[in-house]
Amino acid sequence: MPDSIADAGWRFDNSYARLPEPLFSAAPPVPVRSPAVVVVNEPLAAELGLDPTILRVHGAGVFAGNEIPPGAEPIAQAYAGHQFGHFTNLGDGRAILLGEQISPGGRRHDIQLKGAGRTRYSRGGDGRAAIGPMLREYIVSEGMHALGIPTTRSLAVATTGELVLRNAPLAGAVLTRVAASHIRVGTFQFAAAVEDDRLLPALLGHAIERHDPTAAEAADPALAFFTGVVERQAALVARWMLVGFVHGVMNTDNMAVSGETIDYGPCAFLDAYDPLTVFSSIDQQGRYAYANQPGIAHWNLARLAESLLTLVHGGEEASLEAVRGVLATFPERFDRHYLAGARAKLGLVTEEEGDRDLFAMLLRSMHEGQADFTATCAGLATVAESESVSASEAAVPELREWHSAWLARLGRQPGSPAEAAARMRRVNPVVIPRNHRVEEALSAAESGDFGPLHRLLAALRDPFAETNENERYRGGPPAGSGAYRTFCGT
Numbered sequence: 001m002p003d004s005i006a007d008a009g010w011r012f013d014n015s016y017a018r019l020p021e022p023l024f025s026a027a028p029p030v031p032v033r034s035p036a037v038v039v040v041n042e043p044l045a046a047e048l049g050l051d052p053t054i055l056r057v058h059g060a061g062v063f064a065g066n067e068i069p070p071g072a073e074p075i076a077q078a079y080a081g082h083q084f085g086h087f088t089n090l091g092d093g094r095a096i097l098l099g100e101q102i103s104p105g106g107r108r109h110d111i112q113l114k115g116a117g118r119t120r121y122s123r124g125g126d127g128r129a130a131i132g133p134m135l136r137e138y139i140v141s142e143g144m145h146a147l148g149i150p151t152t153r154s155l156a157v158a159t160t161g162e163l164v165l166r167n168a169p170l171a172g173a174v175l176t177r178v179a180a181s182h183i184r185v186g187t188f189q190f191a192a193a194v195e196d197d198r199l200l201p202a203l204l205g206h207a208i209e210r211h212d213p214t215a216a217e218a219a220d221p222a223l224a225f226f227t228g229v230v231e232r233q234a235a236l237v238a239r240w241m242l243v244g245f246v247h248g249v250m251n252t253d254n255m256a257v258s259g260e261t262i263d264y265g266p267c268a269f270l271d272a273y274d275p276l277t278v279f280s281s282i283d284q285q286g287r288y289a290y291a292n293q294p295g296i297a298h299w300n301l302a303r304l305a306e307s308l309l310t311l312v313h314g315g316e317e318a319s320l321e322a323v324r325g326v327l328a329t330f331p332e333r334f335d336r337h338y339l340a341g342a343r344a345k346l347g348l349v350t351e352e353e354g355d356r357d358l359f360a361m362l363l364r365s366m367h368e369g370q371a372d373f374t375a376t377c378a379g380l381a382t383v384a385e386s387e388s389v390s391a392s393e394a395a396v397p398e399l400r401e402w403h404s405a406w407l408a409r410l411g412r413q414p415g416s417p418a419e420a421a422a423r424m425r426r427v428n429p430v431v432i433p434r435n436h437r438v439e440e441a442l443s444a445a446e447s448g449d450f451g452p453l454h455r456l457l458a459a460l461r462d463p464f465a466e467t468n469e470n471e472r473y474r475g476g477p478p479a480g481s482g483a484y485r486t487f488c489g490t
């Protein structure tokens with residue numbers, strides 16, 4: 001019987017480590033005093049071709065950085081980024097890419113340790129992480145995955161047996177993150193800024209091979225790749241908006257060209273609907289407020305366009321016109337994905353010109369009535385089944401007029417109210433990573449009690465089903481909870 005972490009099923013092929021070295025540097029993890037596994041994502045492990053039992057029993061050393069699995073080549077990736085609009089050179093200051101695991105289906109997955117020690121890009125930081133932020137990323141990323149939203153995922157969290165000093169001494173931990181890649185808009189910004197003509201073409205070729213192989217056959221591969229990134233980001237941010245997700249720190253180094261949600265720092269979900277909601281304690285100007293996310297994504301993509309400009313075919317003027325043309329399609333792409341998702345949330349299968357206004361009216365009514373975003377959308381199925389506004393129980397009087405307009409709209413399409421309700425229950429979650437429940441789990445974990453963490457994770461695995469087990473996770477925060485604030489945890 002296998003009894004070593006080396007027997008877990010590792011199949012590394014580390015293509016990023018074969019790129020020109022200015023894009024990364026060797027970065028062996030720094031061993032910790034006393035590693036221990038807190039949680040292992042066993043379904044994800046199986047998808048990756050890894051033995052969940054071996055990881056659970058013998059994985060602490062790998063998950064904390066004390067052991068290097070066979071075939072891994074630990075590196076830290078270099079990148080730049082606009083942080084709150086200001087450009088700076090960055091890099092993995094506390095994250096170490098072990099390598100690329102090839103799954104049984106042949107897909108390539110980055111395996112990265114977050115909080116595994118200092119690298120050349122740490123810029124004075126300690127390279128470590130506290131257990132709270134690492135478990136927050138585990139919870140929210142797995143919650144997003146269950147909602148069907150493209151995201152990096154979390155394979156494990158391990159404690160280190162050491163303290164990290166932030167505002168106070170905190171228990172140290174390392175997150176094992178899984179991603180289609182960790183190539184960011186900021187990676188291209190770095191490659192374009194460095195005086196090394198090898199970097200940008202090599203990075204583009206690598207990104208195309210991993211994320212847009214058909215772009216290699218296009219007349220203009222760089223432009224085709226950029227078009228793909230624009231489309232993926234338009235779809236992604238629309239999905240965020242439709243579940244009330246607020247990323248919190250949409251810097252260009254936190255936008256992945258794969259179209260996955262990445263870097264769950266001060267993220268959170270709307271409770272009462274307010275388009276100007278900001279959770280992050282450091283976003284004092286509201287740059288990354290909920291309603292601003294599509295515009296920020298568009299702005300970030302403009303920075304990618306600037307970085308790719310020299311690789312687009314044609315002279316300077318023609319290349320500029322070409323990328324501007326693609327960039328200008330972002331609002332329409334976003335609107336298409338958003339409107340399709342809005343119709344699905346409302347149970348609509350036909351299209352009418354007024355559908356956009358109908359959904360906007362719902363949002364205005366929720367804002368005026370301080371209605372809970374998730375619960376209001378989830379409750380629409382019950383109203384549709386009853387075909388009566390009274391089913392809303394007038395909990396939010398501002399919604400009564402809207403319910404009437406919406407029920408009339410449902411009546412103009414084929415199918416029964418029960419069919420519409422069934423469709424809505426497939427897209428409107430009843431369980432999300434509620435902010436107060438996340439904090440409840442994190443607070444208990446920081447005290448050594450991981451029971452609330454595991455119960456919350458269990459509730460998040462099936463976010464669209466109402467069950468006895470997830471009932472306590474469906475409601476909003478207690479009355480009088482006050483404004484919720486999040487912190488980066490760096």
